[in-house]
Amino acid sequence: MTHQRWTSRSIGSRLQHGTFYxxxxxxGRRPAYVLLFFVVLWYTLRPMxxxxxxxxxxxxxxxxGRLQRLRHCFLLNxxxxxxxxxxxxxxxxxxxxxxxxxxDEQALKTLLGEGHGxxxxxxxxxxxxxxxxxxxxxxxxxxxxMHRAPDDIDRxxxxxxxxxxxxxxxxxxxYLGGSIEMLDALAKGHILGIxxxxxxxxxxxxxxxxxxxxxxxxxxxAYRLASVTGAPILVFFSSRIGPGQARHEVAxxxxxxxxxGRTRENYLPYARQFALALEEMVKANPYQFFNFYxxxxx
Amino acid sequence: xxxxKQLKQTLINELNLEDLVPDDIDDGAPLFGDGLGxxxxxxxxxxxxxxxxxxxxxKDMDEGxxxxxxxxxxxxxxxxxxx
Numbered sequence: 195m196t197h198q199r200w201t202s203r204s205i206g207s208r209l210q211h212g213t214f215y216x217x218x219x220x221x222g223r224r225p226a227y228v229l230l231f232f233v234v235l236w237y238t239l240r241p242m243x244x245x246x247x248x249x250x251x252x253x254x255x256x257x258x259g260r261l262q263r264l265r266h267c268f269l270l271n272x273x274x275x276x277x278x279x280x281x282x283x284x285x286x287x288x289x290x291x292x293x294x295x296x297x298d299e300q301a302l303k304t305l306l307g308e309g310h311g312x313x314x315x316x317x318x319x320x321x322x323x324x325x326x327x328x329x330x331x332x333x334x335x336x337x338x339x340m341h342r343a344p345d346d347i348d349r350x351x352x353x354x355x356x357x358x359x360x361x362x363x364x365x366x367x368x369y370l371g372g373s374i375e376m377l378d379a380l381a382k383g384h385i386l387g388i389x390x391x392x393x394x395x396x397x398x399x400x401x402x403x404x405x406x407x408x409x410x411x412x413x414x415x416a417y418r419l420a421s422v423t424g425a426p427i428l429v430f431f432s433s434r435i436g437p438g439q440a441r442h443e444v445a446x447x448x449x450x451x452x453x454x455g456r457t458r459e460n461y462l463p464y465a466r467q468f469a470l471a472l473e474e475m476v477k478a479n480p481y482q483f484f485n486f487y488x489x490x491x492x
Numbered sequence: 493x494x495x496x497k498q499l500k501q502t503l504i505n506e507l508n509l510e511d512l513v514p515d516d517i518d519d520g521a522p523l524f525g526d527g528l529g530x531x532x533x534x535x536x537x538x539x540x541x542x543x544x545x546x547x548x549x550x551k552d553m554d555e556g557x558x559x560x561x562x563x564x565x566x567x568x569x570x571x572x573x574x575x
Contacts, residue, residue, distance in 0.1 A: 370524065371532035374556040377539055399533055418533045422540050455508055456534060 215282055223283040223438060230275045238268040247271070249488035253406040254480050266480070273434065273481040280438050281323050290324055292432070294442040301444050302428060306334055310424040311380030315416050315448075316431055317391035317472050320482040321440040325432040326361050329385065336361035337379040338387040339372060361387065371415075380423045388416045390429070390468045391485065401458055403469040406476065408490035412469060414461040420450040421461075429468055431475050433482060445471035495567045506541055507534055519563045527562070535560060542566070548573040 210233070217226045237243040244267050251258070251266050258266060284290035305312050312334075316322055329336055338361045364372040364379075364386075379386050393400045393413050400411045420427050429446040446467050454460040476483045500514035507530065521527035524535065538560070539550045548570050550556050559569035 369553045369557055370535045370560070373532040373536045374539060374550065374553055377536050378551060398531055415533055419536060422536050455506070456537070457508065 214279065215286065218279065218283050218286050223279060223287065223289065226279045226283070227276065227437070230279055231272070234268065234271045234275050238264065238271050243271070246486040249490060250406075250483060250485060253408055253490065254476065254483075256407070269481045270483075274484050276437075277321050277323065277434055277482075277484075280321065280434065280440075283438060284324050289438045291439045292321075292324070292442060293435075293439070294444075298430075298442065298444040301447065302332065305426045305428055305447065306332070306383070306385070308426065309383055310426065311383050312385050313380070313416050313420055313425050313427045314385055314387045315390045315427050315429045315468060316387070317389060317468075317475075318484045319431045319472065319475055320433040320479065322389075322432050324440065325430075325442065326387065330360070332385070335379075335382075335384045336387060337364050337376070337384055338362070339364045339366055339376065339389070341366050373415075373419075376419060377423065380419065380425045386419075386425075390416055390465075391472060391489075399458070401462055401465050402491065403466060405469055405473055405489070409492050410469075410489045411491060412465055414458060414465050417448070417450050417461040417464040418454070418456075420448070420464075421452055421454040424452055427464070429471050431471075433475075433479055445475065495570060496563050499563055499567060499570075502541060502545065503528075503530075503538070507537060517563060521562055523560050523562060523566070538566075542570060546570045546574060 214226055214229065217229060244264075247267050247270050248263075251263055251270065255263065255266050280290065302312070316325065326336055326338065340363050362379075364375045366372050368375070376386055391410075391412060393411050399413055399415050399418070401414050402409045402411050416427060419425065427446075427448040427450065428444060429448060430442055430444050432440050432442050435441045448464050448467050450461070450464050496519055497514050500517045503509060503517075504512050504514065509528075517528060523538075524530050524532075530538075535556065539556070542548050542550060542559075550559050550569075555569070559566050
């Protein structure tokens with residue numbers, strides 16, 4: 195049974211994207227925010243767009259009435275739009291400011307120093323799309339497990355700048371789901387970025403967890419990779435804290451014992467830690483969770 | 493024990509293929525998908541096992557594609573790299 199209910203394809207047209215890119219290039223980021231307001235308003239009024247965020251908003255704001263839910267929908271779309279404008283501005287204008295606490299930076303360096311590679315586990319939260327820009331100072335090659343739909347017109351921040359990706363992309367649609375490349379990256383002591391909140395393909399390598407009052411299916415590939423390689427897992431989230439500003443926060447450090455094998459139940463305690471960390475972030479920042487599909491099984 | 497039988501026994505033990513004995517595994521059947529039914533994360537375990545037991549690295553997709561075709565192919569890959 196497959197559980198891929200999401201798509202990475204943008205709902206905007208090529209023309210809409212191009213208009214924003216041109217505006218940012220010629221007038222800067224702030225006029226793009228103004229245009230964004232009207233675009234978000236229009237999308238929020240469209241039932242089809244509202245339906246995409248309805249499952250999440252119903253879970254996050256179960257007591258909200260119709261008007262309140264409309265407001266929540268607008269704010270969610272608005273914040274998503276802001277992160278997209280910021281992402282484009284970071285590529286076109288080079289304007290992005292990413293901060294992290296000294297303790298979190300030190301944690302990253304310490305874990306890398308262990309020599310088993312490092313799995314950076316995050317979710318579709320806040321400014322995840324530009325989070326790799328915050329790793330420039332680490333001086334360790336970064337690999338990211340990422341699939342792009344063939345018809346996706348949305349540009350990554352580095353594509354605006356016309357530069358090579360600051361990380362190597364491993365396609366989960368590649369041979370054996372990119373697993374050999376992921377293993378090789380960790381064996382070399384590199385950083386491997388994985389999204390922990392979306393399943394890809396069938397449900398064999400997934401586990402079910404309570405999340406915002408319902409059950410969602412999450413992948414356990416990161417934890418199994420960690421068990422095989424000894425790589426620590428650093429769970430982090432990138433919150434948008436202002437115009438062109440993001441903050442990276444380490445939410446958990448997960449250590450998976452070696453040799454847990456292929457039994458999915460063995461990974462439940464570790465996957466649960468990620469689910470709890472994500473839920474904490476979503477409760478604290480309700481308009482920065484960007485999974486626009488029905489994640490829930492019940 | 494010949495290398496193919498050893499490989500099959502190792503896969504059964506390490507991947508907890510509890511219902512199988514080595515003779516159940518066809519030497520020419522694909523390891524992944526319809527054959528033995530292993531998946532991409534099992535491939536990670538096999539890469540590590542092969543390195544640990546035989547000192548042979550499967551470094552990239554091309555090598556993996558070749559080695560993981562079947563038990564025959566994996567045994568041949570290991571034998572070739574060790575010689």
